[in-house]
Amino acid sequence: MTDTTDAAPSAMGGFERWLSLWVALAMVAGIAIGQVAPGLVEAVAAAEIARINLVVAVLIWAMVYPMMVGVDFGAVSGVARQPRGLLVTLAVNWLIKPFTMAGLAVLFFEVIFAPLIAPEDAAQYVAGLILLGAAPCTAMVFVWSQLTRGDETYTLVQVSVNDLIMVVAFAPIVALLLGVTEISVPWQTLVLATVLYVLLPLLAGLATRRALGSDARIAGFTARVKPASIIGLIATVAILFGLQGSVILERPLTIVLIAVPILIQSYGIFALAYGAAWWLRVPHRIAAPCAMIGTSNFFELAVAVAISLFGLNSGAALATVVGVLVEVPVMLSLVAFANRTRGRFATA
Numbered sequence: 001m002t003d004t005t006d007a008a009p010s011a012m013g014g015f016e017r018w019l020s021l022w023v024a025l026a027m028v029a030g031i032a033i034g035q036v037a038p039g040l041v042e043a044v045a046a047a048e049i050a051r052i053n054l055v056v057a058v059l060i061w062a063m064v065y066p067m068m069v070g071v072d073f074g075a076v077s078g079v080a081r082q083p084r085g086l087l088v089t090l091a092v093n094w095l096i097k098p099f100t101m102a103g104l105a106v107l108f109f110e111v112i113f114a115p116l117i118a119p120e121d122a123a124q125y126v127a128g129l130i131l132l133g134a135a136p137c138t139a140m141v142f143v144w145s146q147l148t149r150g151d152e153t154y155t156l157v158q159v160s161v162n163d164l165i166m167v168v169a170f171a172p173i174v175a176l177l178l179g180v181t182e183i184s185v186p187w188q189t190l191v192l193a194t195v196l197y198v199l200l201p202l203l204a205g206l207a208t209r210r211a212l213g214s215d216a217r218i219a220g221f222t223a224r225v226k227p228a229s230i231i232g233l234i235a236t237v238a239i240l241f242g243l244q245g246s247v248i249l250e251r252p253l254t255i256v257l258i259a260v261p262i263l264i265q266s267y268g269i270f271a272l273a274y275g276a277a278w279w280l281r282v283p284h285r286i287a288a289p290c291a292m293i294g295t296s297n298f299f300e301l302a303v304a305v306a307i308s309l310f311g312l313n314s315g316a317a318l319a320t321v322v323g324v325l326v327e328v329p330v331m332l333s334l335v336a337f338a339n340r341t342r343g344r345f346a347t348a
Helices: 019-036 038-046 054-069 073-081 083-112 119-133 141-147 152-178 187-212 215-243 245-250 252-279 284-295 299-310 315-340
Strands: none
Touching: 019 038, 019 215, 019 245, 019 315, 038 215, 054 141, 054 152, 054 187, 054 215, 083 119, 083 152, 083 252, 083 284, 119 152, 119 252, 119 299, 119 315, 141 152, 141 215, 141 284, 141 315, 152 187, 152 284, 152 299, 187 215, 187 299, 215 245, 215 315, 245 252, 245 315, 252 284, 252 315, 284 315, 299 315
16 A cells, blocks of 8 residues: 555644644534525525536545545555455445434434434434434544554555445445335436545545655645645635524423434444554555545535435434534544554564
């Protein structure tokens, strides 16, 4: 692969060291902007194609691009020498995650939270959480991989294989768990997200590598553009919370109740995948991203299907949106944990 050792991570600058604080401030700022300048938020919300917000897409592209510069196509064949990380990802994402999310959703909304929520609303929230659980991450995992010093090439292969499986497995799994026989998969959303978040940044990264030439120049360029990736993450958080600020303020208890099973699922899936990778002696540069993929979600796809099946103002759509709001804080906490436990993993 691109690097067979796990050297000590380079010291982070002050800005990156306080990333969680900047993200928290971005959440508050986003909600405030949504209340003070609703017209601006509406304009951003309107800039979308196939449920893909183009403003957010540009920012995610900026976040993904620095990592794509590090992808070495000549090292793709090396994935075959480290199959365990890919196997962990696939097993967790497709044999475990959708079913544990469905189980947690039913447990909380039909049993534990039953006195607090009307049965028809509970059924909607269960449906939304099932949609989240069946859609592993496509874009943001590149950011989490970069923050944990993951192997760029291996991460790309993991995401690509997951996307190929998602094309054939998403609808049958959702149909099975929802008991709905006809699931209309928004192929435009799926294809557009893959092009915007994977293909275009990958091509741009490949062109950049060729233009720079040497490994030293590539490393120097990546270091220079990395701050733009972090800024893109913060701006994305502000926009997401700006778009959903009214919902957060109007229905805070509902948001909290929906977040509970999502949090349990996220930390549980990460622990399972990360622990399995450690047990199988998968190097940290592969183990961290393989655990992040299952923990994170392809929220654009989940939101699009929820709206298609149940409507824009449905509880299912709201549940998928809560998944968006919960994801960044959760993933940042897991990035921090992964970085602290790097030394416990195999180095090759």
